[in-house]
Amino acid sequence: MSDELCRAAARGEIDKVLELLQNGADVNGFNQYKRTALQVVNWACPDVVEALLSAGAEFNIRDPVLRLTPLHDAARAGYIGSVQKLVLYGADVNLCDEIGNLPLHLAAMEGNLEVIRLLIGRTHGRTADPRARSAEGCTAGQLAHLHQKIEAAKYIEDYLRSSE
Template structure:
């Protein structure tokens, strides 16, 4: 017997499947935009990053763009930059995403963008080439050096 989903799981499912109207309905009816689902992820962490309108709706509702995932310590900005979702990166930065947070391996979002050939995804937002701790990661090279 399947148990009914809680509001956070429903919000995450709607977010992951790109259902903007369903997400808005759930938020209007009390779903916690920063709540964690059964898999310890927020709605913003599971959103379809190519759906910029949905990313922005979650951020406008108060989603925290700087929550790292519990496994690799990646933020949504790391994911969007790595995959080249420039519009989503721009919206995330406009809503307070910190582009100088490092993942579990010490990579900035810019490192991941450079590795995948999406350097333009973060250059527009003006991140530092090194983290606040001085980390250059990916073999201790800057994103510019990595892309060469």
């Protein structure tokens, strides 16, 4: 049933996901590729993300290849609704992937401004540190500059100036 749940999550099929969960599908079960439903979910469907999270999906589980968490994937993809759900349920904004990137670093490289705002501007809970360096020694602002995401870089710089 795990493969079926993963397929439904990847397609964003909320009704099918709910049906499978109600019928006993293991929300943290692995599909044939050793991924859970939350690791393969369609990030454009925050309702599916929330259904998985409310059913107890492990939100800090790591991908077996690059050690990415679901928050890394959602932040990189720029789906603010899914990022909000993950953060609300307690996903750790300060976990690094295999090469030392925070979700914030990946969002900055892609220029996902809404995600950047959310990750560094939280008023409750832990906030992503915009001064943190990746394994290559770059901050989120520097990564945004390197990837020519000027608006994201400017926002991070302005945020740092205002927080001094």
